[in-house]
Amino acid sequence: MAESATGYVQHHLQHLQIGDGFWTLNVDTLIFSWITGLIYLGLFYAVARRVTSGPPGKLQNAIEIVVEFVDKTVKESFHGPREFVTPLALTIFVWVLFWNLLDLIPVDLLPDLAAAMGVPYLRIVPSADMNATFGLSLTVFVLIIVYGMKGKGVGGFGKEMLTHPFGSFPLLVPANLILNIVEMVAKPVSLALRLFGNLYAAELIFILIALLPAWIQWIPGTAWAIFHILVIPLQAFIFMVLTIVYLSLAYEKH
């Protein structure tokens, strides 16, 4: 029993992979993040094409609520040009939200269906894969540097890296640089690990609940799913807000 339980958990934590070494692709993560991304883009693009400034329909209304919410959040924190930042924030929020929602699909449903079709492994939640969360956060990291240079100029950005917390005394320059580099690196790492940790743990708990006898599963399953409903939008929101805040910190002169 213990052996099969361990096997069950390990099976559930194994990605569907092709290639080897670094050049491995987690096919399930890619496919499910594309599917959710295309649902997001399809939904919003369908609304954007038929958008009207008159009385909106139900779907347009729902989309507008999200758009308005993201727009307001960005407006409050980021005071530079927003034509790139707001679409970025919207993409992060909705995409991550859809990723996380996949966690509510019963853990065995899609893997069993896939197994029936001859696919050995399947993990459907992209945010429980570090590749996906770091994919987002490293892109954000690049954007932080880009916006830092855009807002302060390349020289200003470099100067801040060398002189920022302790001042421009030459002996302190290395300390400044080290501290700034740690701070810079901490941002994408914490962004990615926070989302990954939350969703990975949640997935694991769903897997453990699935190990319980069938007649009792619904009690912890329901409780955890209800709690998880809070976590899903919260993590998407945190990822979006921190991205905006980091970009804003990078862009603005202190």
Added chain:
Amino acid sequence: MGINATLIGQMITFLVFILFTMKFVWPPIRQAMHDREKRIADGLASAERGQHELELAQKRAAEQIREAKQQASDIIEQANRRASEIVDESREEAREAARREHAAAEARIEQEVAQARSELRKQVSDLAIRGASRILEREVDAKAHNAMLEELADQL
């Protein structure tokens, strides 16, 4: 678990999604929402303007009604005054005419009285002469005493 090339795929996908959102999703939705905001604001403003105009028109109408009432009461007052004037005038005229008639009648009466008096005097003198002549039986010469008799009649 572990980092592998999936990361690169995710980053590319992410960038493509952001750019798609930026090009095709965000601008039209945002534009439509801005347009609607503007339309609502315009609508509210014009509603307020309409309200204001309505108030003005009501004020103007009340003013006109008040003026008209004032005019009407002025006219009625004038008419009343004119009517009482006319009544007074005609009363005065009637009184004047009555006075004139009265004076004429008095004059006529006086004249008639005078006439009657002179007639009477003449008759009295005739009568006196006749009586005296009858008394005196021819002794009185009518011709000779006529002057005296006339004088007597005048004294009556």
